[in-house]
Amino acid sequence: MQQIINFIIRYKITLLYILLMIIALGFTVRSKSYHEAKFFNSANQISGGIYNTFSNATSYFDLNEQNKRLLQENKDLRKLLFNKKEGDSIKIDTININYIITSAKIIKNSYASPRNYLTINKGKNDGIEQDMGVITDKGILGIIDYTSSNYGKVQSILNTKSNINAKIKNTNYFGSLVWDTERYDVVQLVDIPRSVPLHVGDTITTGAMSSIFPENIPIGVIKKYNLNASQSLYDINVQLFNDMTNIKNIYIIKNINRPEIIALESNIENVP
């Protein structure tokens, strides 16, 4: 017993180090269920508050540019509206609405690490929940990963954990959108079969398989494509429409039918 106590006293620093290292590695490895660790992300009250204050102060610097982008977007939307072929009034009924859109601002951006997360200034109190889609005026941005009462954390498409259903525009060939961490303006579309005719410059949009994003949200254009190691599938480099380094205003999409879709899918999986 004396020896054990002596041992502990002698190596107490080393033991403390090992203990803390295990705690740290534990947090890191358990990243799958990471959003359950409520305190350890930037969407909590303290860090969210600090980022929000800082973002409020610095947002004046690029106000001009953000205004231009919003104007441009309004212009495009108005063009769509005025050139609509149907009658001048659209029947809006709650039955016909599938998606609810909320606007928000990014208060912390990140694109240099292999796992990028963004922090936004809306949370549970604004009806934002996990697994909602996030887009900008130009294209797709990511998926809500965790929300506190006033702030939210977005898992960017520039994240090795990200995996989004995408397809080639105007076709039904779909694959998965992943990121190889090389460049912040290029993502990879994989699992497109060899038989698909591809051209550099083809547009990639979100696919219909996802219950998070609506179909046909723009993602980017094909920059380069190669066959993968097995020679049967394509690895496609996609140049993003979004400039991931410069985003401020975003839209969050809630799919009202998602719970129903998920319930249905889990039913199918449970059938023996």
Added chain:
Amino acid sequence: MFRNNYFINITRFVLLVLVQVLVFNKLNFLGYINPFVYILFLYWYPIKDNKGAFIMTAFFLGLCIDIFSDTLALHSASAVTIAFIRPTIMRFVFGVNYEFQSFKLSSSTRAQQITFLALLIILHHLVFFSLEIFSFSNILLIIKKTFFTFCGTLVICLLLNSLFSFEKK
């Protein structure tokens, strides 16, 4: 004197965390170089303080940075590692005389100070990027990121160090 030391350390802690997350995490020089200036806290920390307290402080410092930058616990792991190895590095750089009562960081030569800081930084970055990328097939990427971020961090840290040297007076 004792109080004063605590006060300086707490101020440094808060300021370095804020500067790190609000300024240097957004730098993204050449796309991915974000200097980790908070290592200066571990460089400036009093030499003859309780080792256990030092490691705990380092862990807490890393955790603060982690919470702000959504990096799981990568910063905690690397900060704790360099806090643990710091005495060994000091013995290597300054020889046995750093254990004497009269030893001060400012009384050592400039080359010794830079070596000490550089060793701390390179060790921190190696641990950090290895854990961040976490695959041996990307070992070149780890070395590349470690090297370039090391250069960035070293330059910024040396500048900050010469700006805010408390011990010089």
